Amino acid sequence: MTQYQKPLPEPSSLTQPFWDGVKQHKLLVQKCSSCSKLRHTPKPLCPHCLSQEFTWAPLSGQGQLYSYTVMHRSPAPSFDGDLPYVVALVELKEGIRMISNLVHCPLDKVRVGMPVKVVYEDVTKEASIFKFAPA
Ligand SMILES: [Zn+2]
Incomplete structure (x- = not known):
């Protein structure tokens, strides 16, 4: 196997769960715990209701x-x-x-x-x- 030359993900604390999901072959997105809306890319608060509470949901x-x-x-x-x-x-x-x-x-x-x-x-x-x- 030759060494991979292209850019690799550089997860932040906010995006680490997303990339951990990809590593497990899952697409995870944030699901607001207040209004249940899904969002991507990862954000610290819900753009719909401004709640900071969320879970990770598989797509x-x-x-x-x-x-x-x-x-x-x-x-x-x-x-x-x-x-x-x-x-x-x-x-x-x-x-x-x-x-x-x-x-x-x-x-x-x-x-x-x-x-x-x-x-x-x-x-x-x-x-x-x-x-x-x-x-
Ligand atoms: Zn919300």
């Missing part, structure tokens, strides 16, 4: 491609081998939107609205990342 990992762009220029040499690749905005079934790569899909098959599911890559012994693939 289905299923959703649809909300929007995307195709990268033709690499942001760093470690991405050169991936070009061209898709950066996707995915709307999960629970209404949460997340950005990552769409993988395992030829560029001419990428369509807004296509069903997608989360996939995980254990990129180092310590870190995993999430991406999306056609469902």
Whole structure:
């Protein structure tokens, strides 16, 4: 196994539970203990009711491609081998939107609205990342 060269997650105290979930192949988001609304990215208080109380709730990992762009220029040499690749905005079934790569899909098959599911890559012994693939 060659050494992973791309940026790795750098969790803060606020985002550590999210990345711990990814390591366990789960997508966890904050669920407000007061109004029950889900939120992502992690925030110290609920944007709907301002409560500071929350739990972590697992998402289905299923959703649809909300929007995307195709990268033709690499942001760093470690991405050169991936070009061209898709950066996707995915709307999960629970209404949460997340950005990552769409993988395992030829560029001419990428369509807004296509069903997608989360996939995980254990990129180092310590870190995993999430991406999306056609469902
Ligand atoms: Zn709330």
